[in-house]
Amino acid sequence: MLLNLRQKNDSIQVKGSKLLYVHVSLALLGSLVGLFFLFRTGIKFESHYSFYYLGVSIIFTPFMLYLALWHLSGFIPGKVLIKIIPGENGEIKSGGKSVKFKDINEVSFYRRPINLMNVILLETRDGKKVRIPTYNLIADWQVDIMVDKYIYPHMNEQARKVWDRKIDLKELFESTTYKREESGDTPINH
Numbered sequence: 001m002l003l004n005l006r007q008k009n010d011s012i013q014v015k016g017s018k019l020l021y022v023h024v025s026l027a028l029l030g031s032l033v034g035l036f037f038l039f040r041t042g043i044k045f046e047s048h049y050s051f052y053y054l055g056v057s058i059i060f061t062p063f064m065l066y067l068a069l070w071h072l073s074g075f076i077p078g079k080v081l082i083k084i085i086p087g088e089n090g091e092i093k094s095g096g097k098s099v100k101f102k103d104i105n106e107v108s109f110y111r112r113p114i115n116l117m118n119v120i121l122l123e124t125r126d127g128k129k130v131r132i133p134t135y136n137l138i139a140d141w142q143v144d145i146m147v148d149k150y151i152y153p154h155m156n157e158q159a160r161k162v163w164d165r166k167i168d169l170k171e172l173f174e175s176t177t178y179k180r181e182e183s184g185d186t187p188i189n190h
Contacts, residue, residue, distance in 0.1 A: 042057060084150050104151070109140055
């Protein structure tokens with residue numbers, strides 16, 4: 001499950017992993033189909049558990065529809081989730097948001113509790129917080145490699161120190177065989 005990168009002109013386009021597209025789709029659609037099945041079985045009142053079936057389906061169907069609606073915009077075919085313009089004056093873009101590498105103070109990756117979606121959080125020097133949704137289509141280790149390979153070499157010294165405290169390169173190497181290159185720009189390996 002490699003990071004889905006494409007080089008186009010002078011930028012790197014990051015798309016979601018095809019395996020994670022399948023995983024998230026099956027999770028959302030499977031849960032909605034299962035809840036529909038519970039509702040249909042419960043509404044027949046043929047079992048002692050019919051009230052449980054109805055209760056579970058009535059409680060969890062709105063929640064799953066809510067999650068599906070949040071993730072829906074990430075499932076546009078061919079959607080570029082993140083665009084990276086590499087180099088000394090590089091920047092990271094997503095949607096209408098853009099942050100220069102030199103302006104980044106801290107990079108975080110976390111799951112938002114409101115929609116259970118993984119988000120890349122970029123905190124800038126001027127205190128702004130830019131959130132880039134991944135729609136759960138980019139794994140955490142893929143974000144680590146993307147940041148370390150393309151953004152880290154061009155961040156300011158303070159941001160590099162913060163990133164070095166957050167990332168465990170030895171563990172990342174053991175799980176993915178990724179090794180940080182000491183040179184500046186690195187080419188895309190397909």
